[in-house]
Amino acid sequence: MELPESVKVWSQFFHPAFMWILLGASVYTLYLGIQFRRARNGAEGVKEKKGKLREKHYTLSSILLALVVLGNLGGMAITYINNGKLFVGPHLLVGLGMLALFAASAALVPWMTKGNNLARNAHIVFNVGILGLFSWQALTGMQILFKIIGGLGGSDAA
Structure with a gap:
């Protein structure tokens, strides 16, 4: 499948922009x-909002999971379409690792709803790890984007 050159060039900007938006959404989901958690533990000022907070966190997390998977696959697809191959390096491997952590974190939800504190703590650890990796991905992704913009051939484009 051969795309017009202008589509190939501009498609390379979609993945980074989309992923930066998802990074911001991840920070908000963490918040x-x-x-x-504070409401569940009875903290004053948020206790009365417990149900609403749970629903917002759960809904945004579900949407975020789907969009991160699509964004990751989209980045790989764009790289493959533009270069005829994927560039196996830290950016790609960490991105795939993040997908595994996202899936593991989401898989803990049924146990969390039953009050399993080990599942809750693992969920928190996985998601803090994801956020750290996601931040690193954002920075390395910008380095890749600047190489593409600089005309270095995009040899590190995934």
Whole structure:
């Protein structure tokens, strides 16, 4: 499948922009999760919002999971379409690792709803790890984007 050159060039900007938006949404989801945890533990000022916080955190997390998977696959697809191959390096491997952590974190939810504290703590650890990796991904992704913009051939484009 051969795309017009202008589509190939501009498609390379979609993945980074989309993922930066998802990074921001991840930070907000973390904030909601912290607020829900405080409400569940009886903190004044948020206790009365417990149900609403849980629902917002759960809904945004579900949407975020789907969009991160699509964004990751989209980045790989764009790289493959533009270069005829994927560039196996830290950016790609960490991105795939993040997907595994996202899936593991989401898989803990049924146990969390039954009050399993080990599942809750693992969920928190996984998601803090994801956020750290996601931040690193954002920075390395910008380095890749600047190489593409600089005309270095995009040899590190995934």
